[in-house]
Amino acid sequence: MKKLVLRNIDQGALMKLNKILKNTFLVLLACLVLSACATSKKSTGQMQGDVYTGTDTVEYLASGVPDRVFFATNESVLTTASRETLRKQAAWLRKNSDITIVLEGHADERGTREYNLALGERRANAAKDYLMTYGISSNRISVLSYGKERPVDSGSNPLAWSKNRRSVTVKAN
Amino acid sequence: MRNLIILFLIFIIPTKALGLIEVDITRGNLNPLPIAVSPLSIDDESKKSFEKTLKKKDIGSEISKVIEKNLKTSGLFNPLDKNAFLQAPDIAHLKPRFEDWNLIKAQALITGKVKNVDDKLRVEFRLWDVLAGKEMMALAFTTVPNNWRRVGHIITDKVYERLTGEKGYFDTRIIYVAEEGPKTKRIKKLAIMDQDGANNKFLTLGNELVLTPRFNPTSQMVTYLSYFRNLPRVYLLDIETGIQEVVGDFPGMTFAPRFSPDGKKIIMSFAKDGNSDIYTMDLENRIVEKITNHPSIDTSPSYSPDGKFICFNSDRSGYQQIYVMKSDGSNVKRISFGNGLYGTPVWSPRGDLIAFTKLHKGKFYIGVMRTDGSGERLLTENFYQEAPSWSPNGRVLIFYRETKTDDKGEGFSAKLWSIDLTGYNERLVDTPTDASDPSWSSLLSN
Numbered sequence: 001m002k003k004l005v006l007r008n009i010d011q012g013a014l015m016k017l018n019k020i021l022k023n024t025f026l027v028l029l030a031c032l033v034l035s036a037c038a039t040s041k042k043s044t045g046q047m048q049g050d051v052y053t054g055t056d057t058v059e060y061l062a063s064g065v066p067d068r069v070f071f072a073t074n075e076s077v078l079t080t081a082s083r084e085t086l087r088k089q090a091a092w093l094r095k096n097s098d099i100t101i102v103l104e105g106h107a108d109e110r111g112t113r114e115y116n117l118a119l120g121e122r123r124a125n126a127a128k129d130y131l132m133t134y135g136i137s138s139n140r141i142s143v144l145s146y147g148k149e150r151p152v153d154s155g156s157n158p159l160a161w162s163k164n165r166r167s168v169t170v171k172a173n
Numbered sequence: 174m175r176n177l178i179i180l181f182l183i184f185i186i187p188t189k190a191l192g193l194i195e196v197d198i199t200r201g202n203l204n205p206l207p208i209a210v211s212p213l214s215i216d217d218e219s220k221k222s223f224e225k226t227l228k229k230k231d232i233g234s235e236i237s238k239v240i241e242k243n244l245k246t247s248g249l250f251n252p253l254d255k256n257a258f259l260q261a262p263d264i265a266h267l268k269p270r271f272e273d274w275n276l277i278k279a280q281a282l283i284t285g286k287v288k289n290v291d292d293k294l295r296v297e298f299r300l301w302d303v304l305a306g307k308e309m310m311a312l313a314f315t316t317v318p319n320n321w322r323r324v325g326h327i328i329t330d331k332v333y334e335r336l337t338g339e340k341g342y343f344d345t346r347i348i349y350v351a352e353e354g355p356k357t358k359r360i361k362k363l364a365i366m367d368q369d370g371a372n373n374k375f376l377t378l379g380n381e382l383v384l385t386p387r388f389n390p391t392s393q394m395v396t397y398l399s400y401f402r403n404l405p406r407v408y409l410l411d412i413e414t415g416i417q418e419v420v421g422d423f424p425g426m427t428f429a430p431r432f433s434p435d436g437k438k439i440i441m442s443f444a445k446d447g448n449s450d451i452y453t454m455d456l457e458n459r460i461v462e463k464i465t466n467h468p469s470i471d472t473s474p475s476y477s478p479d480g481k482f483i484c485f486n487s488d489r490s491g492y493q494q495i496y497v498m499k500s501d502g503s504n505v506k507r508i509s510f511g512n513g514l515y516g517t518p519v520w521s522p523r524g525d526l527i528a529f530t531k532l533h534k535g536k537f538y539i540g541v542m543r544t545d546g547s548g549e550r551l552l553t554e555n556f557y558q559e560a561p562s563w564s565p566n567g568r569v570l571i572f573y574r575e576t577k578t579d580d581k582g583e584g585f586s587a588k589l590w591s592i593d594l595t596g597y598n599e600r601l602v603d604t605p606t607d608a609s610d611p612s613w614s615s616l617l618s619n
Contacts, residue, residue, distance in 0.1 A: 074492070076447070109575070112516035112530050112559045113384060113610070114429040115486055115493055117398075117405070118442060118449040118470040121426055125447030144403065145426055145444065149382055154356035154585065156556075156577040 051079055052162035057152045061169060065092045068168040069127060073108070073161075076122040078130055086127060089169055090134035100172045103127050105145045108161035113147060120145030127167040142172065194280055194302050194309075196249050196336045203597075205251040206336070207278050209303075210241045212255065213285035213296065214263035222289045226318050233262070233287040236296065239325025240283060240332070242369060243343045247333065248598030253279055266299060271306045279303050283332060294318045298328050300335060310335050322371055327618055342564035343368060346614045347571065348386045348395055351375060352587050352607040356578065363397060365412065368613075370603040376410065385560075385610050386410075389432040392614035396420065396430040396439050407441045409456075421454045421461055429472045434480045440464070442472040451485055451502075464502040475519045475527075476500065477544070484508075484518040484527050484544070495529055497544060508546030517560050520544070523567040526594075530559040530572075539572050541594065552596040562613045568594055571602060573609040 046054030052070040059067045067089075069082035078086070093099060105124030107116035124143040132138055153160035196206050213233035215223075223232040244250035258265075259273040266284035274282050285298035297313035312331060314324055323344055330341030351364040363376040363383050377383055377399075386397035395410045399417075407420040407427040421427065423443050430441040437456055442449045451464040451474045465471040469489035476483055484497045495509040495518045509515040513533030520527055524544075531538040531551065537558045540551040558574040571591045578585040587609045589602035602611075 074488075109557065110532070110535075112473070112486075112493075112532075114442070114473045115470065115488075115516050117426070117428045118444055118472050121444040121449065122447040122470065129447070143425075145405065149359065149384070151357055154578050154582055155580075156585075157580075160578075 047159065047162050048079075050158060050162055051081075052159075052165070053081060054163075057163050057166075061089065061171065062092050065089055067170070068166045070162060071123055071165040071167070073165065074111070074119070076119065076126045078126055082127075083130060086130045087134060090131050090136055093131070093136050093140065094134075098173070100140045100142075102170045102172045103141060103143050104150075104168045104170055105143065106150060106164055106166050106168070107148045108164045109148045109151060109156070110161060111148065117145050117147035120147045123165075123167045127169070194304070194336060195338070205249055206280055207253055208244060208250045208281040208283065209253045209258060209274055209277065209279035210237050210244070210255075211258060211260070211262045211265050211282065211284045212237045213287050213298065214261075214266055215287040219287060219289035222292075223287075223294070223318060226292075227321060229321075232294075232318075232321055233285070236287065236321055236325045236328070237283075237285070239322055239369070240329050243326065243329040244332070246369070246600060248593060248600075249333075249337065253277055269301055269303075271301075271303050274301075274303045281309075281332075281336065283328070285328070290315060292318070294321060294324065296324050296328075298331075300332055322367065323617070326368070330616070330618075339568065340566045340616065342566045342569060342613070342616065344617045345565060346392065346617070347589070347602070347611050348376075348388060348614070349573075349589060349604070349611040350383060350386065350609045351604065352609060353379070356585055363395070363410070364604075364606075364608070366604070373605055376412070376415075385429065387431050387562075387612045388614045389436045390434060390615055391436060392617060394432075394436070395612075396432060396441075398428045398430065407439065409439070420456075421452075421459070423452075427452075429474065431475055433476050434478050440474045440476065440483065442474070451483070464500075465498075465505075466502070473517050477520045478522055478524045482520075482544070484520055486516050486518060493532075495527065495542075495546070497527075508542065508544070509549075510546060511549055519561055519563060521563050521567045522565055526567070528561040528563065528570055530561065539570060539592065541570075550596070552592050552594070553590075553599055558590070560610055562611050564613050565615045569598075570594065571611045571613055573611060575609075 051072050061067050065088045066085045069085050103124040105120035107119045128141050151164040153163045213236050215233035229235045241252040244252050257277045260270055266286050280303055282301040282303050288295045293315050295315045299311045300309045302309050326344035329343040333341035345368045348365045351362045352359055354360045360379040361383050362379040363386050366373040382400035384398040386395045399408045405426045407430040408417050409420050410417045420439050425445040427441050427443050430439050438453045440453045443452050448468055449470045449472050451471050453462045467489055469487055471487045473486035474483050483500050487496050493514040493516050494507050495515045496505055496507050498505040513531050515529050515531050517530045518527045526541045527544055528541050531540055536554050538551040539553050539561050542549040555574055556577050558572055561570040561572040569591050574590050576586045587607040589608045589611050591602055592599040
C-alpha cells in the first residue's frame with residue numbers, strides 16, 4: 001500500500017517533470033529557432049531567397065507608395081511583394097491621371113553588360129505589363145534600361161546586388 | 174588624320190624566306206627569343222631638326238624604344254639591355270660584328286638609321302640573324318615626322334611577321350570606354366589610343382553614358398551605344414570628322430552593335446516590350462532586317478569573318494548560352510554546353526574560334542571554343558571580367574576586368590587586360606583612367 005502510494009506519487013511527479021521538461025524543451029527550441037531567424041536575418045540583410053525585401057533604398061512616390069520592386073538573379077518574375085507595390089502604384093496613378101512615368105530597369109554587376117541591358121529592359125517591362133493590367137495606359141509609361149550602369153549600392157556582395165536588381169518607377173512630368 | 178599619313182615603303186633588298194631563326198607562337202612563350210634592338214642611328218643635323226619639331230632629343234633612340242616595348246609586350250621576345258651593347262649603332266647598321274652580339278646572347282638584331290629628308294622622316298632598318306650571321310630583311314620608310322611612333326610599330330610588325338610567319342598587330346589602335354567617378358554615378362567617355370597606350374584621346378565629353386564602342390573594318394568609323402537625351406540608341410561616329418549619327422529609327426532601345434566584316438551593315442539588338450531580337454541595318458540604303466524572332470533575349474551578335482554566319486548570345490534555353498546561325502537567321506544552333514553561363518561571343522579574325530565570357534560558380538572566365546562549340550579552353554579566371562576583343566591577327570585578346578568593392582566601399586577598379594590565345598602573357602594595358610569595353614582595330618597599314 002505504502003509502496004503503491006509512493007509509486008503513485010512517483011508517477012505523478014515523473015509525469016509533471018516530464019511535462020516541465022517537454023515545455024522547457026519546446027521553449028528552448030522556440031528560442032533557438034527565433035534566434036536562428038534573427039541571426040540569419042542579420043547576416044543576409046533583408047532578403048528572401050536572393051530577392052531584396054528591405055526598405056533601405058526605397059523611396060516613395062506618395063505616402064505608402066514605394067517606388068521600386070526587386071528581382072531574383074537573372075529573373076524578371078514579379079514577387080508577391082512586388083505585385084503589391086505595383087498595385088499601390090497603379091492606384092496612385094489612377095488617382096493622378098496627369099502623371100506619366102518612366103520605368104527604369106536595372107541589373108546587378110554580376111552579368112555581361114549587353115545581356116544586362118536586355119535584362120533591365122525585360123524587368124521594367126514586367127512592371128509595365130502589371131501596371132497595364134491594373135488599368136494604366138501604356139501611353140503614360142515609358143521604359144528605360146540601365147543594365148548594370150547605375151547601381152544604388154556600390155558593394156560587391158549578395159545584399160548589394162539584390163538592391164541593384166530592380167525596376168524603379170520615376171515620375172516623368 | 175589618315176589622309177595625312179603618307180607612307181612610302183621602299184624595299185632596299187627583296188626579302189627571301191631564308192629559313193633562319195623562327196619563333197613558334199602556337200605554344201606558350203616560355204623561352205622568348207633574345208633580341209637586341211640597337212638604337213637607330215641619326216646624324217647630328219637630322220637630330221637637331223627633329224628635336225625642334227618633335228621635342229624629342231634623339232628620335233632614333235625613341236623609335237627603338239617603341240619597338241623594344243612592343244617586342245617585350247608580345248611575350249615572344251626578350252629585348253636585351255642596351256647597356257650591354259658593344260657596337261655603335263651606325264656601325265652595327267652597316268655591318269654588325271656578329272661575335273659581339275653573340276657574346277650577349279642575342280639571337281636576332283635590329284639596326285637602323287634615321288634621316289631628315291626634305292623635312293620628312295626617313296627611317297631604314299635591318300633585321301639580322303646573329304647565329305647565322307646574315308641579314309634577314311631590310312626596309313625603308315619615309316613619312317611625316319609626327320608619325321614616328323607608327324614607324325616603330327610598323328617595324329615591329331615587319332619583324333614579328335618575318336620571325337613568326339604571321340601578321341603583326343602593333344600598328345593598331347584600341348577604342349574603349351574611359352571611366353571615372355563613383356560606381357553609382359560613373360562618368361563614361363569614348364577614348365582611343367595606340368595599341369601600346371600612347372596618344373590617348375577622349376572622343377566624347379562624358380555628358381552622357383556611352384558603352385561598347387566597336388571599329389569598322391577600316392578602323393575609321395565606330396559604332397557604339399549612347400544614352401544621349403536618355404534614349405539608349407546605337408550611334409555611328411566618324412573618328413576623323415567627329416560627326417555622329419543615330420543608326421536607324423527604332424521605337425526603343427538599340428544596343429550591342431557591331432559592323433559586318435564588309436563594313437556595310439551594323440548588326441545590333443533592338444529591345445521592345447521585354448524582348449530583345451537581333452537586327453541589321455544597311456548603312457547605304459538604310460534597309461532594316463530582323464534576323465532573330467524569339468521571345469527570349471537575343472543579343473551580342475558577331476559575324477564570322479566571311480560574313481556567312483553570326484554567333485550571338487541568347488537565353489532561349491532558360492539561361493545565357495552561345496548560338497550560331499546563318500547570317501539570314503536560319504539554322505540556329507546552340508554551341509555552348511559546358512557548366513555555367515556564356516556571354517559576349519566574338520568570332521576570331523581567322524574564323525576558327527569564338528572567344529567568350531563565362532560565368533561559373535561566382536567566377537568569370539575569358540575563354541575560346543571552336544565554332545561548333547568543341548575544344549572549349551578557359552584562358553583566365555577572375556572576380557569579374559568580360560568583353561574580349563581580338564587582335565587583328567587573332568593571337569591576342571583584350572578584355573576588361575573589374576575588382577571587388579570591399580565593405581568600406583573601396584577597392585573598385587576597371588582596367589584593360591590582354592592575354593595570348595595560349596593563355597600565357599597576361600598583361601595590364603595602361604590607360605590614364607579606369608577603362609572598359611575595349612575594341613581592337615585592324616592593322617592601320619598593310
